[in-house]
Amino acid sequence: AQSVAQPEDQVNVAEGNPLTVKCTYSVSGNPYLFWYVQYPNRGLQFLLKYITGDNLVKGSYGFEAEFNKSQTSFHLKKPSALVSDSALYFCAVRASNTGGFKTIFGAGTRLFVKA
């Protein structure tokens, strides 16, 4: 079965410290992986994606993610967290679906950055 797991419901980090939000996946074939962020009362915003190539992907707002095929992981990282990074983060994978593709989202990880 194709799935995405975000093992942490919540991540707390102090402003200025590095942050990591974890994601693991299970799909058949090549995975196409995405990170989205959701601020309160807003829709999801695309942060970055991995299709192929370099395992380290750089995205918006200073975020990056590392694809690890052997560990089937795609962790989101940022070297120095900001209070404004506090939001709900979703990892997603595109998986094949009869006649098309569907996106499977993880349950989300709430990031709290404390000043």
Next chain:
Amino acid sequence: DSGVTQTPKHLITATGQRVTLRCSPRSGDLSVYWYQQSLDQGLQFLIQYYNGEERAKGNILERFSAQQFPDLHSELNLSSLELGDSALYFCASSVGWGASYNEQFFGPGTRLTVL
């Protein structure tokens, strides 16, 4: 602002009723996706349309239906509403027919409350 618009922002209705949610994709995007976000189920993919045709189906109930019109806007129809249908409904759009590597752009959502 993602360029995806959704109306209405809020909708309050009673059990057994029928409602229609509307979405206009970003200019030039041919694919439209519908998602349901609730506290207990997370973000669930419902259905995808490309240029007026259904492309992929997710966990969409038989009481729900959708369509995409020639001007590319889409409507999600929810009928025989139940309390459990209360949720945030998001529309998203992407370039092309929804190739697996295209990111999606989300609208602000419609919050549906069924009383």
